[in-house]
Amino acid sequence: MLYIGITSIHLCGKKDENMGNRFSIEELTCLHLLRCHYADICSKEERELRETIALHPATFVKAKMICEKEKEADICIIPYYADDYPVSFAQIGVEAPALIHLLGNKELLYNENSIAIIGSRNADDVGCDIAYQLAKSYALKGNVIVSGLALGCDSSAHQGCIDANGKTIAVVASGLNIVHPKANESLQKEIINKGGLIISEQPFGVKANPVRLYARNRLQAALVQKVIVVQCAVKSGTMNTVYFAHKYGCKIYAVAYGQYDKHNAGNEYILNKGIGFPIKL
Structure with a gap:
């Protein structure tokens, strides 16, 4: 993506001076096509922005295609400064996505009882069963379950919630026309x-990759006040989510095991370092 320097943008009428260099040309063009006014986006002159976008006609065509195809697919796009942009994302400042793309029950974004249940995609049967049972239990209590739609613990958490007739949010790293x-x-x-709800910061047609998968982890942490780590290695995407959860002030919990191995060494690390509280089963 080609990025343009922007000194500030507005959020519900308030400037955030730390949001410089946030929007790509593609994002600016999408915002324009969504009938957003340049004055609401940044402090640059409208003429200057129009001239910049005019230098990239292919980008305009691409952005128009994205907006049209997402509308056809019932995908909702919410820009950063819109009134219905979730406060949970706005509060993470420069790490907030410029645009979010939603498919499903949008109202779940504003639920204050959301819990993230996360873990390794290579989890063993024990880990998957724990993720399923925890999600089912919390869903029965009325909590919305947030996870990342990955194989292993994430899939088990989503399924446990669904089987309890609960609502679940999957935060993904691809465009919403691609399942990963x-x-x-x-x-x-x-x-x-x-x-339930599927949410992504990636537009139509974008495939998941390691960088985007790691980037989406911050959104899982931002959506919740509580994160439960079921099973993970020390070096893993789950630990990346834990990093953001700690940064954003979430309460962190990790399942405690009688014995630790390569599957759950991350849990041991979280508990031994005092990063999170134990969940004893």
């Missing part, structure tokens, strides 16, 4: 059909 991983296509459909 492909093996979870039926699960994604079930989440939507059962009143």
Whole structure:
């Protein structure tokens, strides 16, 4: 993506002077096509922005296609400064996504009883069962379950919530016309059909990659006040989510095991370092 320097943008009428260099040309063009006024986006002159975008006609065509295809697919796009942009994302400042793309029950974004249940995509049967049971238990109490639609613990958490007739949010790293991983296509459909929500900062057509997968972890942490780590290695995407959860002031919990191995060494690290509280089963 090509980025343009922007000195400030507005959020509900308030400037955030720390949001410089946040929008790509693609994002600016999408915002324009969404009928957003340049004065609401940044402090640059409208003429200057129009001239910059005019230098990249292919970008305009691409952005128009994205907006049209997402509308056809019932995908909702919320820009950073819109009134319905979730406060939970706005509060993370420069790490907040410029645009979020939603498929499903938008109202879940504003639920204050959301809990993230996360863990390794390579979890063993014990870890997957714990993720399922924890999600089912919290869903029965009325909590919205947030996870990342990955294989392993994430999939089990989403399924446990659904089986309890609860609502779940999947934060993904691809455009919403692409399911990642492909093996979870039926699960994604079930989440939507059962009143859940799929959310991404990536537009139509963008595939997940390691950088985007790590970036989405901050959004999982931002959405909740409580994060539960079921099972993970020390070096893992789950630990990256824990980093952001700690940074954003979330309460962190980790399942305590009688014995630790490569599957749950991250849990041991979290507990030994005092980063999180133990969940004893």
